[in-house]
Amino acid sequence: QKEVEQNSGPLSVPEGAIASLNCTYSDRGSQSFFWYRQYSGKSPELIMSIYSNGDKEDGRFTAQLNKASQYVSLLIRDSQPSDSATYLCVEDGGNKLVFGAGTILRVKS
């Protein structure tokens, strides 16, 4: 049974700071991971994917994967109030995506 663990937060950061979101996963054989963002009252949307060890950058977002430690992270640089949302760490479970419970991020202006 695949499981993804996240700290529920909330994580509060000031505007312009770096927000660091983390998760761990249980299945050592898992290959692909995703970060989805969910605004309050809305549905999740994909913001990043990562398939290999190391870092992947896309604009203000950097996803990091460490398969040896079974650890995935998302860094958001220059955080904006519009980044305030729940961030879901997601594992590719074959025919489905396995979602963590999410970390609430609050960016204060």
Next chain:
Amino acid sequence: DTGVSQNPRHKITKRGQNVTFRCDPISEHNRLYWYRQTLGQGPEFLTYFQNEAQLEKSRLLSDRFSAERPKGSFSTLEIQRTEQGDSAMYLCASSWNTGELFFGEGSRLTVL
């Protein structure tokens, strides 16, 4: 591309009644998923279709839940003999591949 459409958006029912939700996926997508989400939790997988074939169903899903996708187009999720614990947001998503799911706005079920 009109996105994933779900109906009804909100359903209030009494315990023991049956409810049915409909999902119209993005037309080019062959994969369709149903998830359930409760407050403070991430989406929980219910079932997956590739075209009209139901390829996976969560072991956590009771026999009261059934889903169909006739002709590989729209899908329905039926819950029989609803219980208060069924109250949740039911999310439908479609995709071309496993990674990027496009979610609908969800159907919120309230069981009284």
